[in-house]
Amino acid sequence: MEPxxxxxxxxxxxxFGCQMNEHDSERIAGLLEADGMEPATDLDDAxxxxxxxxxxxxxxxxxxxxxxxxxxxxxxxxxxxxxVVGGCLAQKDRDLIRRRxxxxxxxxxxxxxxxxxxxxxxxxxxxxITEILEASAIEDxxxxxxxxxxxxxxxxxxWVTIQIGCDNACAFCIxxxxxxxxxxxxxxxxxxxxxxxxxxxxxxxxxxxxNVNSYGRDLALARRRAGDGRIRVRPMFAELLRAVAAVEGIxxxxxxxxxxxxxxxxxxxxxxxxxxxxxxLHLPLQSGSDRVLAAMHRxxxxxxxxxxxxxxxSAIADLAVTTDIIVGFPGExxxxxxxxxxxxxxxxxxxxxxxxxxxxxxxxVAERTDRFVAAEVVAERFERLRTVVERSALTRHRGxxxxxEEVVVEGPSRRDPLVTTxxxxxNKLVHFxxxxxxxxxxxxxVEVTGAGAHHLRGELVTVTATPLRxxxxxxxxx
Ligand code: 5AD
Ligand code: SF4
Numbered sequence: 001m002e003p004x005x006x007x008x009x010x011x012x013x014x015x016f017g018c019q020m021n022e023h024d025s026e027r028i029a030g031l032l033e034a035d036g037m038e039p040a041t042d043l044d045d046a047x048x049x050x051x052x053x054x055x056x057x058x059x060x061x062x063x064x065x066x067x068x069x070x071x072x073x074x075x076x077x078x079x080x081x082x083x084v085v086g087g088c089l090a091q092k093d094r095d096l097i098r099r100r101x102x103x104x105x106x107x108x109x110x111x112x113x114x115x116x117x118x119x120x121x122x123x124x125x126x127x128x129i130t131e132i133l134e135a136s137a138i139e140d141x142x143x144x145x146x147x148x149x150x151x152x153x154x155x156x157x158x159w160v161t162i163q164i165g166c167d168n169a170c171a172f173c174i175x176x177x178x179x180x181x182x183x184x185x186x187x188x189x190x191x192x193x194x195x196x197x198x199x200x201x202x203x204x205x206x207x208x209x210x211n212v213n214s215y216g217r218d219l220a221l222a223r224r225r226a227g228d229g230r231i232r233v234r235p236m237f238a239e240l241l242r243a244v245a246a247v248e249g250i251x252x253x254x255x256x257x258x259x260x261x262x263x264x265x266x267x268x269x270x271x272x273x274x275x276x277x278x279x280x281l282h283l284p285l286q287s288g289s290d291r292v293l294a295a296m297h298r299x300x301x302x303x304x305x306x307x308x309x310x311x312x313x314s315a316i317a318d319l320a321v322t323t324d325i326i327v328g329f330p331g332e333x334x335x336x337x338x339x340x341x342x343x344x345x346x347x348x349x350x351x352x353x354x355x356x357x358x359x360x361x362x363x364x365v366a367e368r369t370d371r372f373v374a375a376e377v378v379a380e381r382f383e384r385l386r387t388v389v390e391r392s393a394l395t396r397h398r399g400x401x402x403x404x405e406e407v408v409v410e411g412p413s414r415r416d417p418l419v420t421t422x423x424x425x426x427n428k429l430v431h432f433x434x435x436x437x438x439x440x441x442x443x444x445x446v447e448v449t450g451a452g453a454h455h456l457r458g459e460l461v462t463v464t465a466t467p468l469r470x471x472x473x474x475x476x477x478x
Contacts, residue, residue: 007036007037008036008037008038009036009037009038009047009048010037010038010039010040010045010046010047010048011029011032011037011038011039011040011046011047011048011049011050012039012040012042012043012045012046012048012049012050013025013028013029013032013039013049013050013052014049014050014051014052014067015052016051016052016053016054016060016063016064016087016089017052017053017054017055017056017060017087017088021052021053021054021087021088022159023159023161023208024052024086024087024110024113025050025052026159027113028050028052028086028113028116031113031116031117032048032050032116032117032120034117035117035121037117043071043074046081047080047081047082048081048082048083048084048120049071049081049082049083049084050084050085050086050116051064051067051068051083051084051085051086051087052086052087053085053086053087053088053089053090054087054088054089055087055088055089055091055092055093055174055178055360056088056173056174056175056358056360059358060089061089061093064085064089065100065101068083068085068097068100068101068103068104071083071103072101072103075103082105082106082120082123082124083101083103083104083105083106084104084105084106084107084108084116084119084120085097085101085104085106085107085108086106086107086108086109086110086113086116087109087110088109088110088174088175088178088179090107090108090109090110090132091109091110091111091132091178091179092174092177092178092362094107094109094130094132095130098128098130102128104128105120105123105124105128105129106119106120106123106128106129106130106131107129107130107131107132108130108131108132109131109132109178110164110178110179111132111180112131112132115131119131155200155201155202155440155441155467156201156202156203156204156408156440156441156467157202157203157204157205157206157252157408157441158197158202158204158205158206159205159206159208160190160193160194160197160205160206160207160208160244161185161208161209162184162185162190162207162208162209162212162215162240163182163183163184163185163208163209163210163211163212163214163215164179164180164182164183164209164210165179165180165181165182165183165210166179166181166182166210166211167181167182167211167214168210168211168259168297168299169297169364170286170296170297170298171295171296171297171363171364171365172296172326172329172357172360172363172364172365173360173363174360174362174363175210177362177363179210181218182210182211182214182217182218183218184209184215184216184217184218184219186219187216187219187236187239187240187243190207190240190243190244191240191243191244191247194244194247194250195247195248198247198248198249198250199249201249201441201467201468202249202250203249203250203251203252203408203441203443203467204250204251204252204253204254204408205244205250205252205253205254206253206254206255206256207240207241207244207253207254207255207256208255208256209255209257210257211257211258211259211262212237212255212256212257212258213235213237213258213259213262213263213264213267214235214237214259214262215235215236215237215240216234216235216236216237216239216240217233217234217235217236219236220232220233220234220236221233235262235264237264237266237267237270238264238266238267238269238270239270241253241255241267241270241271241274241277242270242274245274245275245276245277250276251276251443252276252278252408252425253274253276253277253278254277254278254280254427256282257282257283257284257324258281258282258283259284259299260283260284260285260298260300260304260305260308261298261299261300263283263308263312265311268311268312268315268316269315271312271315271316272315272316272317278425278426278427279316279317279318279319279320279425279426280319280320280321280322280425280426280427281309281312281316281319281320281321281322282321282322282323282324283305283308283309283312283321283322283323284323284324284325285305285323285324285325285340285343285344285347286298286324286325286326286329287325287326287329287332287336287339287340288302288336288339288340288341288342288343288344289302289332289335289336289337289339289340290302290339291336292329292331292332292336292340295329295330295331295365296329297364302339302343305343305347306343306346306347309321309347318426319426320350320396320426320427320428321347321348321349321350322349322350322351322352322353322427323344323347323349323352323353324352324353324354324355325340325344325352325353325354325355325385326354326355326356326357327340327354327355327356327357327378327381327382327385328356328357328372328373328377328378328381328382329357329365329373330357330359330365330368330371330372330373331368331371331373332357332373337381337384337385340385341384341385341388344385344388344389344392345388345391345392347392348392348395348396349389349392349393350392350393350396350397350426350428351389351393351453351454352385352389354382354385354386354389356378356379356382357373357378359372390453393453393454394451394452394453397428397451397452397453397455397456398451400448400451400456401448401449401450401451402447402448403447403448404445404446404447404448404461405424405425405426405430405445405446405448405456405458406424406425406443406444406445406464407422407423407424407430407432407443407444407445407446407458408422408423408441408442408443408444409421409422409438409439409440409441409442409443409444410422410423410429410440411440412437413431418433419431419432419433420432420433420434420437420438422444422446424456428455428456429454429455429456430446430448430455430456430457430458431455431456431457431458432446432457432458432459432460433459433460434460434463435460438463439466439467440467441466441467442463442465442466442467443463443464443465443466444460444461444462444463444464445460445461445462445464446458446459446460446461447459447461
């Protein structure tokens with residue numbers, strides 16, 4: 001791509017959905033900026049609008065088509081406005097998007113994020129384009145989001161995709177269909193990338209994948225098939241955690257998400273014995289009922305899940321635990337749901353993402369409309385689960401009052417610019433008011449003085465380190 005082909009044009013990027021998508025968005029922003037574009041402040045100011053979509057839950061579709069309707073009016077008023085739709089909903093619904101929203105200029109999928117700027121230039125020359133690649137068409141490791149230029153919101157903290165796709169087959173989940181089979185990025189590439197990030201002032205990395213605990217199994221298998229008989233086919237995630245944490249300048253390592261069935265003793269040990277790895281485990285439960293877990297094909301029982309959690313808690317001091325739970329999976333009875341409440345209470349979560357089951361066409365249970373749970377029953381269950389989770393979160397957060405925590409500054413609080421927001425090692429937001437503004441990336445010690453279900457409040461004790469470089473790194477190649 002010729003840098004500067006779009007010089008001076010302004011883009012607005014809107015992300016729907018998960019962290020993986022936030023990360024892809026950073027790559028898209030990096031590419032557009034490498035092509036000479038600048039971020040717009042709002043729609044009126046934008047020449048190009050990029051929607052990065054998610055198809056994991058249904059309301060993402062509704063929100064996308066709502067937004068596209070709104071953009072149609074904007075484009076009618078201003079025909080030069082260009083619209084790009086990317087991400088996993090685009091991957092899945094390619095033709096539908098074209099049919100429902102012919103005013104979209106570029107539709108691209110999850111496997112060709114790196115083509116965003118090129119396709120935009122092509123569409124300008126020749127008219128609307130849809131380019132969706134199947135996972136099997138990709139052999140080039142450069143297609144991984146992390147191997148692309150990036151524009152990060154937080155200069156001190158970066159996401160690194162270690163694996164794409166998923167080899168599991170959870171009965172509710174569209175990810176294996178849209179993201180394809182698991183593909184791990186080579187170990188050395190990842191360590192090199194983290195070293196490059198650290199050299200640019202990054203102190204915290206979050207390793208991303210759908211099932212990080214199986215990281216590397218596919219790489220070993222490929223080497224074995226290529227004739228290296230000495231290779232043991234096993235995951236290498238524990239080694240990766242250690243290697244990334246050993247990179248000079250990296251002070252915090254996080255990761256998401258592990259699968260409870262694959263959380264190994266080696267990974268728990270690596271977390272326990274590697275000081276840079278943060279004391280936070282996101283362990284998706286999905287349901288507390290063994291019957292539902294089996295129907296979901298999750299590969300564990302509630303007892304097994306709690307057992308693994310207990311092992312992790314006893315090995316890793318002061319561990320925060322978060323989770324994902326689905327309410328209203330087809331066929332979920334009152335009794336099944338009671339089990340979910342019990343397991344959630346027993347697990348004592350610090351927070352939980354709770355989702356209403358949403359049928360995704362093409363998944364195993366989406367057609368079982370006869371087993372769908374009535375919306376009002378789901379809504380009531382959802383509220384009850386929220387209460388249980390908030391209760392345990394508040395108890396755990398109150399238990400931290402009086403302690404002093406290491407906090408990395410993220411910036412001024414959204415509600416009150418005099419209040420600073422930082423993040424603890426356990427991934428909790430802390431609001432505090434320093435006497436003078438602190439730059440993002442500053443390390444401080446903060447005494448916890450108050451707690452809510454979703455945050456902590458505190459008072460600055462001392463600043464322990466200031467960021468080495470500018471907090472915002474506009475574009476880094478590769
Ligand atoms: N309906 C509701 N929630 C879902 N998730 C994935 N697919 C669905 C679905 N069809 C949730 C799971 C997963 C999280 C990322 O999204 O809890 O862990
Ligand atoms: Fe989806 Fe299950 Fe794979 Fe997670 S492990 S991405 S829920 S299929």
